[in-house]
Structure formats: C-alpha cells, structure tokens
Amino acid sequence: MNDLQPNSVLRASGLVKHFGHVVALDGADFELLSGEILAVIGDNGAGKSTLIKALSGALIPDEGEIYLNGALVHFHNPLDARRMGIETVYQDLAVAPALNIMENIFLGREIRRAGILGSLLRMLDKQRMMDDTIRYMSDLKIGIQSMSQPVGTLSGGQRQGVAVARSAAFAQNVVIMDEPTAALGVKESRMVVELIRQVRTRGLPVILISHNMPLVFELADRIHIQRLGRRVAVIRPDEYSMADAVAIMTGAKEVESAH
Amino acid sequence: MSDALVHERPQSGWQRSRAGVAHFLTLPGVGPLLALLIAMLFFATQTDKFFTGRNFSLVVQQVIVVGTLAIGQTLIILTAGIDLSNGMVMALGSVIMASLAVEFGVPPVFAILIGLAITTAFGILNGSLVALVKLPPFIVTLGTLNIAYAITRIYRTTTISNLPTTITFLGNTFTLGETAITYGSVVMLVIYLIAWFILRETSWGRHVYAVGDNPEATRLAGISTTRLLISVYGAAGFIYGIAGLLLIARTQVGDPQAGQTANLDSITAVVLGGTSLFGGRGNVLGTLIGALIVGVFRNGLQLMGIPSMYQVLVTGILVILAVSVDQFSHRGQA
Numbered sequence: 001m002n003d004l005q006p007n008s009v010l011r012a013s014g015l016v017k018h019f020g021h022v023v024a025l026d027g028a029d030f031e032l033l034s035g036e037i038l039a040v041i042g043d044n045g046a047g048k049s050t051l052i053k054a055l056s057g058a059l060i061p062d063e064g065e066i067y068l069n070g071a072l073v074h075f076h077n078p079l080d081a082r083r084m085g086i087e088t089v090y091q092d093l094a095v096a097p098a099l100n101i102m103e104n105i106f107l108g109r110e111i112r113r114a115g116i117l118g119s120l121l122r123m124l125d126k127q128r129m130m131d132d133t134i135r136y137m138s139d140l141k142i143g144i145q146s147m148s149q150p151v152g153t154l155s156g157g158q159r160q161g162v163a164v165a166r167s168a169a170f171a172q173n174v175v176i177m178d179e180p181t182a183a184l185g186v187k188e189s190r191m192v193v194e195l196i197r198q199v200r201t202r203g204l205p206v207i208l209i210s211h212n213m214p215l216v217f218e219l220a221d222r223i224h225i226q227r228l229g230r231r232v233a234v235i236r237p238d239e240y241s242m243a244d245a246v247a248i249m250t251g252a253k254e255v256e257s258a259h
Numbered sequence: 260m261s262d263a264l265v266h267e268r269p270q271s272g273w274q275r276s277r278a279g280v281a282h283f284l285t286l287p288g289v290g291p292l293l294a295l296l297i298a299m300l301f302f303a304t305q306t307d308k309f310f311t312g313r314n315f316s317l318v319v320q321q322v323i324v325v326g327t328l329a330i331g332q333t334l335i336i337l338t339a340g341i342d343l344s345n346g347m348v349m350a351l352g353s354v355i356m357a358s359l360a361v362e363f364g365v366p367p368v369f370a371i372l373i374g375l376a377i378t379t380a381f382g383i384l385n386g387s388l389v390a391l392v393k394l395p396p397f398i399v400t401l402g403t404l405n406i407a408y409a410i411t412r413i414y415r416t417t418t419i420s421n422l423p424t425t426i427t428f429l430g431n432t433f434t435l436g437e438t439a440i441t442y443g444s445v446v447m448l449v450i451y452l453i454a455w456f457i458l459r460e461t462s463w464g465r466h467v468y469a470v471g472d473n474p475e476a477t478r479l480a481g482i483s484t485t486r487l488l489i490s491v492y493g494a495a496g497f498i499y500g501i502a503g504l505l506l507i508a509r510t511q512v513g514d515p516q517a518g519q520t521a522n523l524d525s526i527t528a529v530v531l532g533g534t535s536l537f538g539g540r541g542n543v544l545g546t547l548i549g550a551l552i553v554g555v556f557r558n559g560l561q562l563m564g565i566p567s568m569y570q571v572l573v574t575g576i577l578v579i580l581a582v583s584v585d586q587f588s589h590r591g592q593a
Contacts, residue, residue: 107480
C-alpha cells in the first residue's frame with residue numbers, strides 16, 4: 001500500500017481522526033498522481049469529507065502523515081495548505097456576490113502597485129489584476145464579457161467558473177473540488193465538467209469529491225473508494241461498472257488489491 | 260465545446276438604451292445625487308436666499324458633526340453591522356477633551372489625543388464583542404451606547420466653556436471668494452476623501468466590502484475577519500473622536516448632553532446615501548450626499564418658513580423610500 005509512485009503529488013498514509021467516540025478516519029491512505037482527476041466516493045459517514053478536510057488543512061488528523069511531492073507536511077489551517085499550492089473549490093459557491101469577478105479572484109491575494117503608490121499609499125494595481133483575470137478566465141475558456149461585473153449578476157455555473165478559475169490560477173500543486181456541481185442545474189453542471197477537464201489539461205491534478213456517479217465515471221481517471229474510515233479500493237472507471245463501485249462502497253463486494 | 264459557457268444576449272437598440280438608463284440609475288451614488296440635485300433645484304425656485312455660497316457653506320457647517328460620524332457608520336454598515344453608540348461615544352470624547360484642557364490644564368493637543376484614544380478604544384471594544392464574542396452589532400452597540408452615556412453623565416452633568424483656542428480652532432473660518440468656510444468643513448471633506456480612497460483602492464477597503472457581502476467566503480479566502488472587523492470598528496471610533504472635536508469647534512463648549520440623536524441621524528445619512536443595510540454595497544461619497552440631502556431639506560424648509568417638525572417628517576419619509584429601494588434592489592440580485 002505504501003509503495004511510493006514516482007509521480008505522486010499528494011499522499012497520505014494511516015490517517016486517523018476521532019470525534020469523541022466516533023472514528024471518522026481509521027488508518028486511511030490516499031494518493032493523488034500528477035495530471036490525473038482522482039474522484040473520491042463513499043457513503044455518508046465513510047469519512048470522505050474528513051479525509052478531504054485533512055488534506056486541505058481544514059482539520060488536523062490525530063495520527064498519520066501527509067506528503068506533498070514526497071515531503072512531509074503539516075497543515076494547521078486552510079491557509080497553510082493554500083500556501084503550499086493546494087486550492088479548494090467549495091460546493092456552496094464561496095464567492096462574494098457584490099464584488100466583481102476580478103475582486104473575487106484576487107480576494108485576500110490582491111496585488112499592490114509598484115513604487116511609493118503601493119508601499120506608502122497601499123494602492124492596488126487594478127489594471128494588472130484585471131489583465132491577469134482576463135487571462136485566467138480565457139485559459140479556462142470561460143466567456144464572460146466584463147470582468148468588472150458583480151459576481152451576483154452571473155449564473156450559478158458562471159459563479160462556479162469564477163471559483164474554479166481562482167483555484168486554478170493560484171494552485172501550484174492540487175485543486176480540490178468539493179461537490180462542485182451540487183448547487184447547480186444540469187446545464188450548469190456541464191459547464192463545470194468542462195472546467196474540470198480544462199484544469200487537468202493545464203497540468204494540475206484534481207481531487208473530485210462527488211455523490212454524482214455518472215459525473216465521477218465520466219471525469220475520473222481513477223476512483224478512490226472510502227468505506228468505514230478507510231480506503232477500500234482504487235478502481236479505474238473503464239474496468240468497473242457504476243454498480244461495482246456502489247457495491248464496493250456499501251461493502252457488498254470486496255476488491256483484493258487497493259490499486 | 261466551451262460554447263455553453265458563452266452567454267450571448269442579442270438585444271435591440273431600444274432594449275439596450277433602456278437597459279443603459281436602468282443601469283445608470285442603479286450605479287452607486289446616482290440615485291442619491293439626483294435626489295440632492297432635485298431638492299436643490301426645488302428650493303432654489305422657492306427662495307432666492309437658498310442658492311448662495313454663504314448658504315451652501317452654512318449647510319455644510321450644519322452637517323459636519325453628523326456627516327463625520329456617518330463616515331464611521333458607513334464603514335460599519337458596509338460590514339453588515341450597525342453602530343448605535345457613535346453619538347454617545349463622540350459626546351464622551353468631546354467632554355473628556357474639553358475637561359482635560361480646561362479643568363486639568365492638560366496641553367490641548369494631549370487632551371485631544373486622549374479623547375481620540377478613548378473613542379478609538381470604544382470602537383475596538385465594540386469590534387471585539389462583535390468579532391470575538393460574536394454578539395449582534397445592534398445589541399453590542401446598544402450596550403456601549405448606555406455605557407458611554409452613563410460614563411459621560413457620571414463624569415460631568417454641566418457644560419464646559421472657556422475652551423482654549425487650540426481645541427476650538429476648527430470652528431474658525433477662512434474666506435474663499437466671498438464665502439466664509441470653517442476649517443471643520445474642510446476636515447470633514449478631507450476625511451470623506453481619505454475614506455473613499457481607502458475603501459476603493461486598498462486591500463483593506465475591498466475586504467470591508469467582502470466581509471459584509473459574504474463573511475464565509477472572505478474567511479475561506481484566508482482573510483482574518485476577526486482582525487478586519489476589530490480594525491473597522493476601531494477606525495470608526497477614531498473618526499467619532501474627530502467628530503467630537505468638530506462638535507466642540509462648532510458649539511465652543513464641551514456638552515455632556517450632546518449627540519443623543521446623532522446615532523440615528525448618521526444611519527439616516529448612510530441609508531439616504533444608498534449604502535445597503537445588508538452590507539457589502541454602497542460607498543462613502545453616497546453618505547456625504549445623504550448627509551447633505553438631510554442638511555439641504557432642513558435648511559431649505561427653514562428658509563421657506565416651514566416649522567421644524569415638517570423637516571423631521573420629510574426626513575422620515577426619505578429614509579423609508581431609501582430603504583425600500585435598497586430592499587427592492589437586493590431582492591432583484593438574489
């Protein structure tokens with residue numbers, strides 16, 4: 001289980017997390033390889049959101065190690081993970097509707113002007129941020145006419161597009177997408193599917209957490225199946241059916257190898 | 260394959276120009292500015308004493324105290340908070356400044372600095388209770404309103420006069436053309452410009468909008484919303500101290516009874532200026548226009564010889580109109 005793949009980006013071994021008497025993670029392993037979309041599925045209570053929180057710094061595991069590009073890391077909060085190039089897109093469209101697209105993309109990471117205007121007057125370099133925003137959005141082929149329009153005027157899919165563009169722009173290592181289509185309709189979900197593919201095309205590996213089996217089977221290169229606080233299997237969508245995956249998830253079927 | 264992402268909305272010229280007008284009217288500050296201009300035109304046709312430089316200078320002078328308080332109030336309302344304590348905090352600061360300078364012989368500059376420190380400390384207290392203890396701003400500032408009021412009245416019940424000129428300096432005037440303008444008016448306008456610049460051009464300013472708009476998204480973006488909120492309330496407290504200094508300059512006394520309706524008056528100016536009580540939307544120049552709208556109505560109705568209660572009546576109607584517009588546009592956005 002712990003044999004290190006040469007192209008491993010994010011790896012965890014033996015993660016344990018207790019909440020009182022409840023064991024959310026019971027020695028869970030995890031491995032994300034470079035350039036892949038890895039889906040994480042599991043029944044409610046299987047520990048998949050606890051696993052993702054540990055990987056994104058939102059909680060600290062009681063035991064176990066996390067390695068980023070082979071080096072041991074400790075995340076104390078989400079900012080630690082972000083500083084190490086792990087960005088998360090949340091299901092509930094975590095954008096500020098009254099701020100415009102550029103301001104949302106650069107929220108908390110604003111660029112100041114050069115020289116005394118930036119150092120003394122602390123003025124923002126809006127032109128540069130605007131140029132970068134246009135580039136990020138067009139990299140992902142998100143066609144929105146004006147980057148200065150408030151995010152509140154966008155459709156749900158376009159808003160999620162802004163959130164994905166922000167993550168893709170700043171993630172050096174990993175993009176985590178936590179139920180990115182849960183708040184969206186069918187047509188909007190299609191937009192986000194395209195966005196996730198675009199992120200992978202740009203060379204960033206993606207961790208996709210989703211309940212949506214057709215989405216998982218359409219997008220994922222590999223599927224991590226979580227059950228009772230552990231990784232019980234990693235399967236390829238072309239080798240197993242959705243029914244198999246559900247069977248493994250619920251314990252009706254066992255897989256001999258985890259890889 | 261990305262066609263689905265591109266939203267194209269073909270529009271006729273008529274639709275576009277109508278949308279353009281509607282867009283123009285919803286731009287921040289445009290509605291309040293139109294209201295101010297219409298009110299000014301109206302009063303100009305009613306009385307020829309209205310449209311003079313001297314009268315305009317008077318209107319500005321009459322709004323400097325509430326206008327300055329309203330700058331701090333705007334910062335707080337942008338974070339989706341509210342400050343009921345500002346009038347009482349200002350009164351406390353001004354009484355301390357006057358008392359220290361007159362009765363304890365503290366050099367006026369130090370008396371002013373101590374007064375500013377006290378109002379800033381009240382702001383930080385409000386901010387800490389809101390951000391750390393997570394109490395609703397309405398309740399927190401209702402509490403500190405009473406605390407500041409009680410401290411002021413326990414400390415002094417009578418007005419303090421014979422103030423040194425250093426403290427009342429901002430009440431002096433200079434002439435521009437034929438018009439006498441107080442330094443206090445200039446101070447208020449300069450603080451407006453500074454606040455406008457900071458809110459528009461700096462990270463801190465954009466974070467003030469963000470935290471009022473979506474605190475969770477702001478926190479997830481790695482911003483310490485706790486520190487941000489405390490700094491907003493603290494900055495507001497500092498501005499209330501300056502309002503206290505302007506109050507002394509205008510009235511030439513330290514008055515423990517001052518500022519009792521200033522909290523609601525400052526909220527009125529903010530709301531008339533188009534800043535949303537839901538937070539995240541609005542701007543401080545709108546608040547200046549809002550304060551001037553109240554000032555122009557009071558002044559104009561006074562010049563027309565209409566009893567003062569009608570001025571209050573009109574202000575009340577204007578506030579309800581402004582909040583209705585806010586509510587309506589907020590619903591349209593959701």
